[in-house]
Amino acid sequence: MSRASFLQRLLNGVAVEWLPLGDLTKYEQPTKYLVAAKNYSDDFATPVLTAGQTFILGYTDEVDGIYKASESSVLIFDDFTTANKWVDFDFKVKSSAMKMITSIDEGKILLKYIYYWLNTQPSEFVDGDHKRQWISSYTGKKVPIPCPHNIKKSLEIQAEIVRILDAFSELTAELTAELTARKQQYKHYRDQLLRFPGGEAEWKPLSEIGEFIRGKRFTKADYVDDGIDVIHYGEIYTKYGAWADRTFSKVRRDMEKSLRYALSGDVIMTGVGETVEDVGKAVAWVGKKEVAIHDDSYAFRHAMNPKFISYVMQTNAFIDEKVKHVSRGKVNRLLIDGVAKVRIPIPFPDDADRSIAEQARIVAILDKFDVLINSISEGLPREIELRQKQYEYYREQLLTFPKPEEVEA
Known part of the structure; x- marks a missing residue:
């Protein structure tokens, strides 16, 4: 799937117009969605989000001020770090620095298309810089919109790009979910193995x-x-x-x-x-x-x-x-x-040789689990890394449109 040939077939000669991000999206401040309590628990229902790597900080039992992303998906954006996430489930937020970004008109511009394009942009985070990035910088960024004067055709092209990238994202998400399950399985097995319920320790x-x-x-x-x-x-x-x-x-x-x-x-x-x-x-x-x-x-x-x-x-x-x-x-x-x-x-504290052998046996078992869930050269983390690189490669191929001189400037 070369960029030139695939995009040429997808566009089929239609024009691409570069429009300001601020004209395509609207934002909402997080004030009414901020979590008040800090007593997070996995027993609670509503996740508390950050746009950064941690993403889900914990779960709250608060029932007011919940953003209903299950009804309409949203892009969350950290105003300071420019980190962002796609969210399609209900949530509350931790930081007042977050903005909720939506399409100005989903009937013309797909928010998921904007999300994927946004993640082709280099991070502009500068350590110690506390300016609000969305208004000061990001709303002026130019987004390539295929065939904007033919809404039906434009949405078809946007949707096809989203479909392809969703497929790669879903594969990575499936592997990540499997890794999470394996980690929980490993922790349970490790804890049971090291309890020595038979009294041999x-x-x-x-x-x-x-x-x-x-x-x-x-x-x-x-x-x-x-x-x-x-x-x-x-x-x-x-x-x-x-x-x-x-x-x-x-x-x-x-x-x-x-x-x-x-x-x-x-x-x-x-x-x-x-x-x-x-x-x-x-x-x-x-x-x-x-x-x-x-x-x-x-x-x-x-x-x-x-x-x-x-x-x-x-x-x-x-x-x-x-x-x-x-x-x-x-x-x-x-x-x-x-x-x-x-x-x-x-x-086996009274038998040194047997104790050492038993310690080694347990270590060998847990090492195999450790490789599966933690190794960056093999196991699930390695597979996830490869799939993530594959996704990023195709994202760049699909969303790197030739820029006219006025946009480059």
Whole structure:
């Protein structure tokens, strides 16, 4: 499907007119749709949205001020970041920065066509810039409208482009839904596997199993291209699993004596986080060399299988105990003396060889699940990434019309 040949067949010689986005759409401020309560729960019915990557922040039981997108779909747009989402279900919103965008006349301009075109545009988000992007910039953007003087023909072309892109989007959505289901299945199976309901494990506090070693402080000014390998606490949020063969950040080599290091076999935990749940996230460090850690991280040094411990630290039972030892404030911080008292299961504690074998068996099982739901080189995340790239490729092919000189200018 080359861009030239496909668009030529689709347009069949009709003209394309570039019209201001502000003439094709209208917007509504989110004021009456803002959520008041913060007690989100999966037991509630109405999702609370942001236009950003998180999208669904949680669910509310509020019944007033709900946007009825199930009756008429809408494009939500973050005025500061320019992030946007297509929504076809009822919702409330979190931020007053969001705008609800609709077509000025769905009988002439399909909003879904506008949505797909909008996502071909490069982001204009500038960190620290708080101007309202929709009015100041986006309403003046020129949108290619095929055959605007023949409404029937124009809608047929718009609808065909939407149909093709919907097909790609739906495939990605199906894979994403499958990934979500697999993650829930994995978490349930992991938690059941690590409960040891048969009594073949003894639960011991972490302080009896090993010791916590806190890292040393470094700042952005200490980062270099060639220096000491280091793990910043923030990286743990996005790099679950083992840390062998990773590409690490680096800090100045002259800091070597002042730093503290994680060794092969340690489990590294975050000491702070944006949310209470983020604090204390853990990954297994099973590399062949030492690596420095930031003072908002801890290395848990022990004699067990490091992946086994990191999997235990991801269970709901461990998280429920861990959050009791987090100080809440502007910065949520781990109280390590309290965490050291949290108990974890030790399989067959009176038989070292059998215990090690059982830990390895459980790790092998959970590793297979982990690859399926987290690996970017194989498994569902890889498949989703490939489908997303395919969708983006065809979106660009279908919506990149030749621009006349006055539009280019």
